[in-house]
Amino acid sequence: MGFKAYPGPAAWRADDFTDNSWVNVLSREQKRELTFAAQGLPDDEHQWLAMSRDNLDLPALSPLFDAVTAALEQGRGFVLLRGIDLSRDDVDFAYRVNWILATALGEVIAQNANGEVIGAVTSVVEASDNGLETRGYVSNAELRFHCDGGDVATLLCVRQAPEGGYSALASMPTIHNTMIEECPEQAQTLYDGLSIYMRKEGNLAGRTMPKRPVFFPQEDHLLSWANLRLMELPYEASGKQMPGDQRAALDAFEEIAERRENKLTFKLQPGDMLLVHNNVCLHKRSSFTDDPDPDKKRLMLRLWYNVPGGRAEAVTPKDRRKGYFTQNPYVIRHR
Secondary structure (H helix, E strand, O other), X not given: XXXXXXXXXXXXXXXXXXXXXXXXXXXXXXXXXXXXXXXXXXXXXXXXXXXXXXXXXXXXXXXXXXHHHHHHHOOOOEEEEEOOOOOOOOHHHHHHHHHHHHHHHOEEEOOOOOOEOEEEEOOOOOOOXXXXXXXXXXXXXXXXXXXXXXXXXXXXXXXXXXXXXXEEXXXXXXXXXXXXXXXXHHHHHHHHOEEEEEOOEOOEOOEEEEEEOOEEEOOOOEEEOOEHHHHXXXXXXXXXXXXXXXXXXXXXXXXXXXXXXXXXEEOOOOOOEEEEEOOOEEEEEOOEEOOOOHHHOOEEEEEXXXXXXXXXXXXXXHHXXXXXOOOOOOEOOOO
């Protein structure tokens, strides 16, 4: 087992962010520009799908967008934008803002069989749901560390829960570097790969995908992808026990990610947008208690996009760049 460590800005620890220097607060001019662009979108959401960054005139925001992409691709692998002007009651405007930001940053992909590109992350099922056929973001239960689809996953906070709902991030290069030092046998198991469960959705039958490595070493950097729950579900769905070496590897991986020194924990505020590179960082969310008023329930808007010419093109086959959910035409949201 010959392993190589990958230092650099993507191999961070929580103590690297003891101040707020990692939070990008929008300036007054950037807020004004974003609001004006969002207000100018057509009323017909289908027309939004034909837009590209070339259609946007955002001189104040463009340097910020370039810095965001650099931080995601060559830096720490995550960005937090703060101070986006939103109303907790005007959800339609939040969709508009989300679309302007996403269109300026990359190529949006669908995140479910409905072709939906912006998903409402809010609690609609019981926390006790085991996740075999429902995706975790539709409950108020804890979401363990995972990566999403696309190169970058974004989360725009519209309303926050009164209790709980904390986000956390962990660096996969840091986890990798720790594993090859502390438990190289478990690291090798993750290099060999684990199967992933695809839930039933639309016309897709629930199935187990072939083994996929967790770590994809490149010449001067490391790319990774993991979803703890989806790597356990193939065995739960078949009624079989996970092989001991795989169980030990996942347990070691999660234990290292959960260490205080490796886990950056925070609570998104309304008007925050979190962006996470899915081949650099893991993310999770704690359980939460919702507001009893349905109009005040926790609400995040989730979106996935690809970075044209980005690092993930080296490890994602061309036919998978658009994700698995390509049965239907894209829509902004499923109504």
